[in-house]
Amino acid sequence: MQQRRTAGRAEKPAQPPGPGHGSAAPAAGAGVTPPLAAYVHIPWCVRKCPYCDFNSHAAGASLPEAEYIDALIDDLDQELEAVQGRELVSIFFGGGTPSLFSAASLERLLNAMSARLRFASDIEITLEANPGTFEQAKFAGYRSAGINRLSIGIQSFNPEHLKALGRIHDHREALAAVDMARRAGFDNLNLDLMHGLPDQSLEQALADIDQAIALGPEHLSWYQLTLEPNTVFYSQPPQLPEDDILWDIQEAGQARLAEHGYAQYEVSAYARAQRRARHNLNYWQYGDFIGIGAGAHGKQTHPDGRIERYWKTRLPKDYLNPDKSFRAGHRLLEPDELPFDFLMNALRLVDGVPSAWYSERTGQTLDSIANQLDDAVIRGLLQPWQQQLHTTERGRLFLNDLLQRFL
Incomplete structure (x- = not known):
């Protein structure tokens, strides 16, 4: 494979907006490293949805599939030195629509990853897919390639809401997609559902949940539609409930999911017993992750305890350009950034995380933020924090207000 884009090209990138950058002091917990995952971004979709603010681009007549897999492998090679000897606990193919790529291409990438990194014996490998891109033969190929979890972007089963969201599938294809996934051998499925859709009623939102429950997925991601900047919906807002x-939908929907055995463990994640998404848990528990692909982000805890975040070149044409670096930027987090950076992830979890993890994964002691923690307890926002x-x-309900105390 052609060698390209030496890592040194990205040594001093421009910094993103944020509260500081530069040479953070070594963390007190140097030598302790959290679990390691990998995120692979495939940035193409059949069509850009009007609510989507992810790094996704409409696919043309043909995709540079083989070329992009080559670039992903080169990109991975440049991240390996920092993670040598560490075990990979999960891989997530996100997008975009990763299911636009063939099973053979994804298998080639997975083979390259397993040749370079040690996979955990129970590694979770997730592929995001949309019902409009499903084929039975392709699904069997994904399963054969080693992908063992599918996340299917259904969003709604209501024809009018699917149309309003700009989705390319209909409700019949959504039902067929789940059936095809099961017949292909997948026993770990997530369904993505949205609520608070244009002109959606409580009854319609619950009908979506009931249909999803009837399909028996192991995991449900159920979240409210928000109008994000740089989207069509933001510039041309639809009529939302x-x-x-919205409050009635949230309360009734959570009750319905709990009644059928889907326990909420994160703001928008619900799972049956032992079926929580390990990859996403790693994010929320402040684990490390390799990010490869156009616009992907990564987080690395260095042996001396410093924490680095980095991001990749965003546009596919630039990512595939041999004269440009894969990395668009990186920075080391300052000590005063770590409380917010850790807590904005950990506190999304209903059960939170063990208090000891804060020191292990940031190198700081909780005593350094004890005043803010105690104030949050007094105000009824946080449980006593000595153990959890x-x-x-x-x-x-007021998570943003709580997190503001740690900026």
Whole structure:
């Protein structure tokens, strides 16, 4: 494979907006490293949805599939030195629509990854897929390639809501996709559902949940539609339900999911027993992750305890250009950034994380933020924090307010 883009090209990139950058002091917990995952970004979709603010681009008549897999392998090679000897606990193919790529291409990448990194014996490998890109033969190929979890972007089963969201599939294809996944051998499925859709009623939102439950997925991601900057919906807002209806949907939907055995363990994640998404848990528990692909992000804990975040070249044409670096930028987090960076992930979890992890994964002691923690407890936003860092029910509702205390 052609060698290209030496890592030194990205030694001094421009810094992104944020509260500081530069040479962070070594963390007190130097030598302790969290679990390691990998995120692979495939940036093409059949069509850009009007609500989507992810790094995704409409696919043309043909995709540079083989060329992009070559680039992903080169990109991975440049990240290996920092993670040598560490075990990979999960891989997530996100996008875009990764299921636009063939099973053979993804298998080639997985083979390259397993030749370079040690896979955990129970590694979770997830592929995001949309019902409009499903083929039975392709699904069997994904399973044969080693992918053992599918995340299917259904969003709604209601024809009118699918149309309003700009989705390319209909409700029949959504049902067929789940059936095809099961017949291909997948026993670990996530379904993505949205609520608070244009003109959606409580009854319609619950009908979506009921249909999803009837399909028996192991995991459900259920989250409210938000109008994000740089999207069509942001510049041309649709008519969304009023706040009272949104609140009714949230309460009734959570109750319905709990009634059928889907326990909420994160703000928008619900799972049956032993089926929580390990890859996403690694993010929320402040684990490390390799990021490869156009626009991917990564997080690395160095042996001396310093924590680095980095991001890759965003546009596919630039990512595939041999004269440009894969890395678009990177920075070391300053000590005063770590409380917020850790807690904005950990406190999304209903049960939070063990308090000891804060020191292990940031190198700081909780005593350094004890005043803010105690104030949050007094205000009913946080549970007593000596053993476990987790919010109260009120704290989950006002999570942004809680996190502001740690900026």
